[in-house]
Amino acid sequence: MPIEKTVIGSFPKSKSPIEVALKEVVELQLYYGVDVLSDGEQRCNMIQYFDQLPGTEKAGNGLRIAGKIEPIKPEKLDEFYKIKDYQTIRSLLKKLGKENTKAKISITGPMTLGTICASTDINSTAAHYNLDEEETLFSDFSNALLPIVERALDIGAYVQIDEPLLSTGQVPVKIAKKILKDFTAKIPKGAIKEEKVSCHVCGSIKSVENLYEELLNLDIPILSFGFSGEAEKENLDIVSKPTLEKHRKKLGVGFISNIIVEDDDTIINRYRRIEKLVGKENIRYLHPDCGFGLTRPEKVKLILEKMKKIGDSIN
Numbered sequence: 647m648p649i650e651k652t653v654i655g656s657f658p659k660s661k662s663p664i665e666v667a668l669k670e671v672v673e674l675q676l677y678y679g680v681d682v683l684s685d686g687e688q689r690c691n692m693i694q695y696f697d698q699l700p701g702t703e704k705a706g707n708g709l710r711i712a713g714k715i716e717p718i719k720p721e722k723l724d725e726f727y728k729i730k731d732y733q734t735i736r737s738l739l740k741k742l743g744k745e746n747t748k749a750k751i752s753i754t755g756p757m758t759l760g761t762i763c764a765s766t767d768i769n770s771t772a773a774h775y776n777l778d779e780e781e782t783l784f785s786d787f788s789n790a791l792l793p794i795v796e797r798a799l800d801i802g803a804y805v806q807i808d809e810p811l812l813s814t815g816q817v818p819v820k821i822a823k824k825i826l827k828d829f830t831a832k833i834p835k836g837a838i839k840e841e842k843v844s845c846h847v848c849g850s851i852k853s854v855e856n857l858y859e860e861l862l863n864l865d866i867p868i869l870s871f872g873f874s875g876e877a878e879k880e881n882l883d884i885v886s887k888p889t890l891e892k893h894r895k896k897l898g899v900g901f902i903s904n905i906i907v908e909d910d911d912t913i914i915n916r917y918r919r920i921e922k923l924v925g926k927e928n929i930r931y932l933h934p935d936c937g938f939g940l941t942r943p944e945k946v947k948l949i950l951e952k953m954k955k956i957g958d959s960i961n
């Protein structure tokens with residue numbers, strides 16, 4: 647299978663109404679040859695999408711605990727914006743005669759959501775959860791997210807679990823190991839086998855002891871890391887062909903900056919170095935290091951143009 651090009655998730659927010667914004671973001675990705683499309687997170691940030699989970703509410707730019715976290719009722723799952731926007735994207739693609747184009751739903755993981763809630767408002771968190779037993783908060787998020795993952799897979803979406811905070815040191819690795827192991831073990835096996843699920847972790851995986859090993863142990867076929875930024879460069883020291891193959895993992899490779907427009911040689915040399923470390927057969931996706939939420943729209947286009955040109959020359 648050729649290496650596919652994808653994006654991590656966010657795009658600069660369009661000022662247009664949501665339906666138009668989704669159309670713009672789809673057309674932009676198609677124009678630049680992105681193989682697995684994202685909804686571009688046009689409604690809000692990756693945390694606040696989850697205020698639709700019972701037990702949470704928006705607070706500032708984050709999310710606060712307002713009760714016990716519970717799964718969305720099954721009959722309401724299709725109203726969850728990530729699911730709803732995916733359906734809109736599918737019908738847009740159909741209208742464009744591109745119904746075979748792949749698209750993904752990115753789902754912020756339980757460790758990141760729990761950690762953000764606790765740091766957004768520790769008092770409201772403490773009012774509903776015993777902070778000495780942090781695990782319950784994370785496992786409640788995990789249980790609430792699972793039906794969304796299952797629904798996403800049912801309607802044909804690819805799923806990307808985002809755990810940006812894992813590499814920041816804010817998240818206890820010991821708890822993350824257990825929660826994520828349980829969470830990923832419950833994802834339908836067919837989807838794992840078909841490589842429809844990935845996990846994206848931002849920053850330097852190397853900077854947190856054992857994090858790479860714990861990620862390798864998850865029941866997820868594809869791990870996605872950045873390699874381009876200052877912190878992300880450290881990931882070159884940890885990935886290897888033997889570790890990936892031993893755990894039957896493929897890599898999503900952030901081979902191009904999501905922030906600055908780099909020159910072609912820098913990008914090509916970085917890709918060659920990664921390919922040498924892990925083997926081309928173990929690279930599943932090429933993508934920018936991370937999302938485009940804070941990148942200026944003109945730059946996004948230039949970065950996507952380079953991703954297309956260089957990505958296509960590799961295959």
Ligand SMILES: [Zn+2]
Nearest residue numbers: 848935936937
């Ligand atoms: Zn990221």
